[in-house]
Amino acid sequence: MLKGIKLKIYPNARQKQQLAWMFGNDRFVWNEMLNLINQRYKNNPSLKVLSAYDMNYLLKPLKQEYDFLKESDSSSLQVVTNNLYQAWLMFFKKKHGRPKFHSRKAYKQSYTGKSATIKVANARYMKIPKLGIVKTSKTNLLNDCKIKRYTVEHSPNGNYYLSLQVEFENQKLNKTGKVVGIDLGVHDLAITSDGVKYSKLQFKNLDKKARLWQRKYNKRLHNVKNIVATHNHDKSRLYDIEVEDFTNWQKARKNKAKLQAKITNKRNDELHKITTKLVKQYDVIVIENLKSKNMMKNHNLANVVSSNAWYTFKSMLEYKCNWYGKQLVIVDPKNTSRICSDCGKKNHEFDGLTQAQWLSTRNWTCPYCHKNHDRDINASLNILNRGLKQLNIQ
Ligand SMILES: [Zn+2]
Numbered sequence: 001m002l003k004g005i006k007l008k009i010y011p012n013a014r015q016k017q018q019l020a021w022m023f024g025n026d027r028f029v030w031n032e033m034l035n036l037i038n039q040r041y042k043n044n045p046s047l048k049v050l051s052a053y054d055m056n057y058l059l060k061p062l063k064q065e066y067d068f069l070k071e072s073d074s075s076s077l078q079v080v081t082n083n084l085y086q087a088w089l090m091f092f093k094k095k096h097g098r099p100k101f102h103s104r105k106a107y108k109q110s111y112t113g114k115s116a117t118i119k120v121a122n123a124r125y126m127k128i129p130k131l132g133i134v135k136t137s138k139t140n141l142l143n144d145c146k147i148k149r150y151t152v153e154h155s156p157n158g159n160y161y162l163s164l165q166v167e168f169e170n171q172k173l174n175k176t177g178k179v180v181g182i183d184l185g186v187h188d189l190a191i192t193s194d195g196v197k198y199s200k201l202q203f204k205n206l207d208k209k210a211r212l213w214q215r216k217y218n219k220r221l222h223n224v225k226n227i228v229a230t231h232n233h234d235k236s237r238l239y240d241i242e243v244e245d246f247t248n249w250q251k252a253r254k255n256k257a258k259l260q261a262k263i264t265n266k267r268n269d270e271l272h273k274i275t276t277k278l279v280k281q282y283d284v285i286v287i288e289n290l291k292s293k294n295m296m297k298n299h300n301l302a303n304v305v306s307s308n309a310w311y312t313f314k315s316m317l318e319y320k321c322n323w324y325g326k327q328l329v330i331v332d333p334k335n336t337s338r339i340c341s342d343c344g345k346k347n348h349e350f351d352g353l354t355q356a357q358w359l360s361t362r363n364w365t366c367p368y369c370h371k372n373h374d375r376d377i378n379a380s381l382n383i384l385n386r387g388l389k390q391l392n393i394q
Pocket of ligand 1: 340341342343344345366367368369370371
């Protein structure tokens with residue numbers, strides 16, 4: 001099954017220059033081939049029009065003659081010859097006018113390629129043939145698929161876009177008839193109403209290294225700023241210096257960024273495994289609305305990391321349910337941890353607790369029906385019940 005995905009991309013100055021060449025090369029190849037076909041027809045009207053295959057064969061000598069064609073993704077030139085051949089077929093079927101030359105001014109700035117080497121390089125970075133690594137958005141959409149075709153476009157609004165035609169395998173998963181509620185926890189990443197706990201994703205060694213380089217970076221940058229300020233303040237100086245003249249803090253920044261990217265990749269791999277498993281296992285998945293979930297007041301690092309993981313977890317569930325024919329239901333999280341999932345009453349014993357006391361309450365007994373609850377499993381059961389109510393199943 002094929003789907004179209006459009007991403008915004010952010011090429012750097014060199015890549016923009018390269019793209020301008022590539023757009024121009026597509027137009028050049030179209031015009032050269034069209035000219036050749038027209039000439040052949042003039043010389044001998046009984047000759048058959050060149051097929052895409054014939055034209056692809058001619059691309060080789062053309063590239064030798066015009067060196068700049070080597071700047072292009074070669075699969076894009078084959079897309080051009082194929083398009084030109086299709087245009088002739090349409091003309092012969094009288095469905096379309098005779099193929100025309102593409103003018104520099106009127107023709108759109110884009111090219112389409114088919115090379116299999118295009119891929120996700122890193123979260124939010126694509127590796128595009130001939131261009132290298134290009135910054136983009138939302139690469140997580142591309143995890144379980146194969147890219148068949150891609151078009152890079154410089155839109156008249158000034159933005160650059162990458163449109164992908166991608167193929168997904170196993171589109172619809174089998175129905176299992178099962179439903180689940182999931183609580184996103186503080187102690188664990190996620191807890192299901194079936195009592196399964198997915199522990200928090202931790203990469204202790206990498207985290208330690210990343211924090212170390214973060215500290216080195218802060219310290220080195222701070223020192224360099226002091227040196228620069230002192231130097232540039234000195235009236236006897238011969239010239240000004242800049243922070244960019246020093247490389248050791250830049251090295252620390254690179255190391256820090258590399259380690260952080262590694263952690264993100266590892267974390268996303270784990271989240272992919274968990275969300276794929278859940279979507280396979282259940283037909284309906286109910287989770288809380290993260291926007292109104294009471295995020296911890298103290299914004300320490302651990303909490304930021306876990307809320308980032310929650311958002312990624314939710315977005316993966318969203319698109320996987322969509323792709324695989326399952327349903328994701330989002331419910332209001334209010335009091336899901338404080339209501340007894342058995343009798344439905346709110347436990348007011350928690351009302352006066354501090355945040356820390358409340359978070360450390362792992363088990364409790366309902367004062368009304370005396371049922372003993374694991375805090376998180378109880379919450380996920382409440383989430384499930386709310387979801388089913390919303391769907392009018394219960
Ligand atoms: Zn109860």
